[in-house]
Amino acid sequence: MFGFDKMFDFNRDGKLDSLERAIQFQFMDDMLKEDHSSSDFDEDEADVFGDAGLDYDELEFMDPDERREVLEDAGLDPDEFDF
CATH class of the missing domain: 1.20.5 (Single alpha-helices involved in coiled-coils or other helix-helix interfaces)
Structure with missing residues (x-):
């Protein structure tokens, strides 16, 4: 057994x-x-964030304004992502 x-x-x-x-x-x-x-985690988005030097989990816990600024600074369009 x-x-x-x-x-x-x-x-x-x-x-x-x-x-x-x-x-x-x-x-x-x-x-x-x-x-x-239970996971709504999108692997393609994780690759995009990783390529930009960002961590998905950190972005998820940021307030929306801070997240928007970080995404824009990384050259990503914040309106393309849902958190």
Whole structure:
């Protein structure tokens, strides 16, 4: 039994029966779906910011006026990006 399997061995018999295995697979499937769907991060925008020497996360937490100024200073049009 693997370490992660122990979390789904509800009856503690040392092996996963079909129900326990199904719950484990459903859990893993939900985790993967959540990981992909929760991100609205655009990789192409990250490349543009990285090429301009900017960090996406820092831009995201700036106030709108400061972000506009930083983007303009980097030669980017602030109206092209949604934060």
